[in-house]
Amino acid sequence: xxxxxxxxxxxxxxxxxxxxxxxxxxxxxxxxxxxxxxxxxxxxxxxxxxxxxxxxxxxxxxxxxxxxxxxxxxxxxxxxxxxxxxxxxxxxxxxxxxxxxxxxxxxxxxxxxxxxxxxxxxxxxxxxxxxxxxxxxxxxxxxxxxxxxxxxxxxxxxxxxxxxxxxxxxxxxxxxxxxxxxxxxxxxxxxxxxxxxxxxxxxxxxxxxxxxxxxxxxxxxxxxxxxxxxxxxxxxxxxxxxxxxxxxxxxxxxxxxxxxxxxxxxxxxxxxxxxxxxxxxxxxxxxxxxxxxxxxxxxxxxxxxxxxxxxxxxxxxxxxxxxxxxx
Amino acid sequence: xxxxxxxxxxxxxxxxxxxxxxxxxxxxxxxxxxxxxxxxxxxxxxxxxxxxxxxxxxxxxxxxxxxxxxxxxxxxxxxxxxxxxxxxxxxxxxxxxxxxxxxxxxxxxxxxxxxxxxxxxxxxxxxxxxxxxxxxxxxxxxxxxxxxxxxxxxxxxxxxxxxxxxxxxxxxxxxxxxxxxxxxxxxxxxxxxxxxxxxxxxxxxxxxxxxxxxxxxxxxxxxxxxxxxxxxxxxxxxxxxxxxxxxxxxxxxxxxxxxxxxxxxxxxxxxxxxxxxxxxxxxxxxxxxxxxxxxxxxxxxxxxxxxxxxxxxxxxxxxxxxxxxxxxxxxxxxxxxxxxxxxxxxxxxxxxxxxxxxxxx
Numbered sequence: 001x002x003x004x005x006x007x008x009x010x011x012x013x014x015x016x017x018x019x020x021x022x023x024x025x026x027x028x029x030x031x032x033x034x035x036x037x038x039x040x041x042x043x044x045x046x047x048x049x050x051x052x053x054x055x056x057x058x059x060x061x062x063x064x065x066x067x068x069x070x071x072x073x074x075x076x077x078x079x080x081x082x083x084x085x086x087x088x089x090x091x092x093x094x095x096x097x098x099x100x101x102x103x104x105x106x107x108x109x110x111x112x113x114x115x116x117x118x119x120x121x122x123x124x125x126x127x128x129x130x131x132x133x134x135x136x137x138x139x140x141x142x143x144x145x146x147x148x149x150x151x152x153x154x155x156x157x158x159x160x161x162x163x164x165x166x167x168x169x170x171x172x173x174x175x176x177x178x179x180x181x182x183x184x185x186x187x188x189x190x191x192x193x194x195x196x197x198x199x200x201x202x203x204x205x206x207x208x209x210x211x212x213x214x215x216x217x218x219x220x221x222x223x224x225x226x227x228x229x230x231x232x233x234x235x236x237x238x239x240x241x242x243x244x245x246x247x248x249x250x251x252x253x254x255x256x257x258x259x260x261x262x263x264x265x266x267x268x269x270x271x272x273x274x275x276x277x278x279x280x281x282x283x284x285x286x287x288x289x290x291x292x293x294x295x296x297x298x299x300x301x302x303x304x305x306x307x308x309x310x311x312x313x314x315x316x317x318x319x320x321x322x323x324x325x326x327x
Numbered sequence: 328x329x330x331x332x333x334x335x336x337x338x339x340x341x342x343x344x345x346x347x348x349x350x351x352x353x354x355x356x357x358x359x360x361x362x363x364x365x366x367x368x369x370x371x372x373x374x375x376x377x378x379x380x381x382x383x384x385x386x387x388x389x390x391x392x393x394x395x396x397x398x399x400x401x402x403x404x405x406x407x408x409x410x411x412x413x414x415x416x417x418x419x420x421x422x423x424x425x426x427x428x429x430x431x432x433x434x435x436x437x438x439x440x441x442x443x444x445x446x447x448x449x450x451x452x453x454x455x456x457x458x459x460x461x462x463x464x465x466x467x468x469x470x471x472x473x474x475x476x477x478x479x480x481x482x483x484x485x486x487x488x489x490x491x492x493x494x495x496x497x498x499x500x501x502x503x504x505x506x507x508x509x510x511x512x513x514x515x516x517x518x519x520x521x522x523x524x525x526x527x528x529x530x531x532x533x534x535x536x537x538x539x540x541x542x543x544x545x546x547x548x549x550x551x552x553x554x555x556x557x558x559x560x561x562x563x564x565x566x567x568x569x570x571x572x573x574x575x576x577x578x579x580x581x582x583x584x585x586x587x588x589x590x591x592x593x594x595x596x597x598x599x600x601x602x603x604x605x606x607x608x609x610x611x612x613x614x615x616x617x618x619x620x621x622x623x624x625x626x627x628x629x630x631x632x633x634x635x636x637x638x639x640x641x642x643x644x645x646x647x648x649x650x651x652x653x654x655x656x657x658x659x660x661x662x663x664x665x666x667x668x669x670x671x672x673x674x675x676x677x678x679x680x681x682x683x684x685x686x687x688x
Contacts, residue, residue: 023480052479058512063464063505070468073453074403076475093461093502106446106454107436108667108679142668166670194673241673 001186008041008178010152011117014159015042015079017188019049022077025163028055028064029081029118038083039119039178065091065116069098072114072168079163082118085172086132099168100143115162117171120148121212121262122299122310124176131299135210136263138170139239139272145193146239148172148211152182154237157191165193174212194241198250202230205320206250208273209260210236213292213311217260220316229326239269247273248280255286258319260311265293290323292316342569343562348628352638354396354561355624358388358617359642361412364421365592367646368411368428368442372596376654377428379441384412386591389616390522391416391492393564394586397572398490403451403469405462406492408443409522409590410455413492419447421646423684426653433656437663437682449685459493459527460500463519466491467506470517474579488575489517496527498536498545510581511549518568518575519551519583522558524590529602546583558588559614562623589614 005013019025026049031038033046033056046054057064061082068078082088088095095116102110122131139146145167149155155173162169199214200221209217214235221231232250236243251257257277261270274289295309320326343351365383372381384391391412395404406413414424419435427434428442436446443457453469456462470489477483497503498521510517521542525532533539546553552574556567564586571582589611593600600608624630665677672678 026475026479052475055513058508060505060509062502063467063509066461066464066502066506067468067471067509070405070453070465070470071472071475072468073465074469074472074476076472093458094464097458098456098461098465102454103670103679104667105436105440105444106448106667107434107439107682109436109446109448109681109685110453111670111679145669 002183003186004181005152005184006178007152007155007173007180007182008039010156010182010184011041011159011173012043012045013184014156014163016045016048018160018163019053024075025077025079026053026055027079027081028057028068030057030059030083032056032081039175041178042081061087061091062094066094066098068114069094069102069112072112073102073110077113077163079115079117082116084123084130084132085118085120085134086130088116088118088134089132095170096138096141100141103167104143111166112168113166115159115169115171117159117173119175120172121174122176122306125301125303125306126299127301128298133263133294135172135239136261136268139269144168144170144240146170146172147193147237148239149237150199150211150214150235151177151180152184154191156184157189158193158237161190161193164190169193172211176212191237193238194243196234196236196243196246198232199235200231200233202232203254204230205256205258205324206232206234206247206254207258207260207316207320208234208236208247210239210269211262213260213262216311216313217316219313220320223313223317224320227326229320229324231320236273242273242276244276244280247277251277251281252284255284256323257281257285257289258292258316258323259289260292260316262294262311264296265291266296268293287323287325290319292319341566343565348630351624351628352630354392355620356638356642357392357416358561358620359639360421360645361388361391361415362617363642363646364411364415364424364649367650368425369592369596371429371650377442378430380408381428381442381596382409382594383592384409384590386611386616387522387524387558387588388412389561389564389620390558390586390588393561394490394520394568397565397569398488401451401485402487403453403473403489404492405453405466405469405489406455407459407462407494407497408455408457409494410443410445413455414445414447414452417447417450417452419445419450419452420649420684422649422652423682425649426656429653429656430658431653431656432659432663433653433683435682435684437667438659439663439667447684460497460502463491463493463497463503463506466517467510467515470510470515471513474516486576487516488572490520491517492520492522494527495521495523495525495532495536495542496530497521498542499527507549507551507581507583511551514579515581516575516579517581518571519581521583521585522588523585524588526590526594526602528594529598531602542585543583549581549583552580552582553584555585555587558586559611559616559619561616561620
């Protein structure tokens with residue numbers, strides 16, 4: 001049996017189920033309790049779990065991110081919500097030095113089973129400081145894992161796995177996806193980290209994407225199909241581990257690859273995936289990989305400029321045409 | 328209103344003075360052990376057996392020993408990078424600390440942390456940490472966890488308190504202030520212990536922080552109990568700290584103590600100490616906490632010169648053996664490079680395994 005629920009509900013179900021299952025799991029962040037979640041993700045959780053387990057914090061990211069890591073050192077399993085990943089920048093020392101390196105620095109003594117989660121990427125005319133795509137900033141740090149769910153089904157399945165993982169997981173949601181509805185099973189399920197999935201099947205070109213831009217990829221694939229170009233759309237699901245094997249498998253079949261990444265182009269996830277595709281599929285490629293990113297500028301406020309800046313369907317269509325020599 | 332108490336060496340040593348000779352002798356031995364460890368570490372560093380940064384605790388021994396004596400073994404301890412003493416005072420064997428500094432597999436962190444990262448999970452020693460102030464948010468997390476375990480998991484009242492140490496330099500980091508505020512808002516049982524040794528690296532406390540003449544002022548805005556304690560006298564440290572610790576345990580409210588001390592050596596091994604005078608150094612050296620306590624033990628507790636000599640000899644032997652053991656401990660095999668990155672095995676990563684010290688203890 002399945003139900004149709006919003007992405008935000010899927011996130012809440014994942015957290016609530018895991019909190020029922022394990023008393024060591026708690027949720028902490030700004031406005032998660034009495035406000036019922038700045039984006040209503042944690043609505044109702046205070047009522048069910050009480051103020052000891054659903055905990056409001058002041059606007060103090062360094063403090064509560066570090067608190068979560070210290071609690072994880074003690075064996076608890078915190079979920080730390082960043083209202084926006086943009087605000088995680090002020091906690092960068094905690095989330096990059098203390099969470100992913102603690103196990104190593106302590107010679108295996110202190111695993112950090114923690115999930116940092118919140119909205120990532122452009123929310124819609126929020127201006128440059130609130131529109132960060134942190135994946136390319138953070139994913140390079142060994143010791144952390146990073147998931148970036150596409151829909152309600154993945155949001156729930158990946159978040160449950162992330163909460164059970166004994167390593168720090170950076171969980172990148174999108175404000176623009178919170179209201180998107182999707183089918184979710186009644187029964188429990190988990191999605192492993194590091195396993196990509198195919199969102200659309202086609203033999204002419206592989207489009208690799210992560211998170212929200214996948215919707216633009218699918219839109220582009222639809223348009224391209226009308227031109228007779230059928231695309232594989234591969235959802236990486238997690239950035240670290242990166243399921244390069246599934247990506248390479250697709251590219252070996254299509255011989256062409258476009259990588260779509262909402263971060264800036266320079267030293268980015270897109271650059272990393274492209275490099276790995278070149279390494280794994282050098283003999284299979286009939287053209288070099290083409291990348292589609294946000295433009296290399298701060299996120300603008302003006303609606304038309306922001307739309308142009310993001311990796312939209314038009315840019316992806318153009319990239320696929322170019323890479324397959326159809327342009 | 329928060330109450331400020333002041334522990335001074337000149338005040339009657341009401342609490343420590345009531346403790347047995349045996350207990351006080353362990354304090355003296357611990358202080359001697361830390362001193363010897365640090366002296367030998369400096370030599371090993373000069374002989375290039377220890378790499379990276381080395382920050383020694385010489386002069387500050389009374390702080391770690393006096394405060395940890397006032398805590399229980401179950402109380403979490405966390406500190407900054409001048410951390411050897413806290414691990415030793417907690418009971419981590421010197422050889423594991425020394426092996427860590429020499430980058431050997433037998434080290435408390437298998438040679439992956441170094442001097443600034445002494446960890447001992449079994450002894451609730453949650454590390455030395457390298458970034459100034461960054462251990463303070465972790466400290467409130469440890470305190471949060473002790474309370475959470477009581478309130479949510481066990482329904483118990485373990486009443487553990489967390490000892491969160493930092494230097495005067497951390498007073499100017501946001502991470503400390505966010506931690507103090509959160510500890511206050513969430514009623515966390517933690518004591519913020521400012522080891523004020525007068526200098527954040529080469530910057531005198533007053534050049535870097537407001538109200539340097541009375542750092543307990545920092546606690547007022549957070550509504551904490553506070554105390555300013557003479558850190559050159561281990562008995563004064565215990566006397567000043569114990570009531571704060573008991574109150575923290577009782578009320579689950581955070582507290583702040585300033586412990587005034589002095590590092591006899593530089594910030595690290597490369598520090599020429601141009602920012603302070605020889606005269607000042609000599610003035611503090613005359614207050615050497617070990618000499619001071621030795622005199623007390625001789626005069627008031629009848630510890631004879633022979634007994635003191637025997638203690639010194641046993642400490643020297645222990646450190647000598649620790650160095651020998653550390654030097655014999657193997658360098659980590661290259662496979663260790665990819666171990667302890669993640670707990671699980673995937674890609675090039677090889678899972679995790681704890682240090683040898685926990686196999687044997």
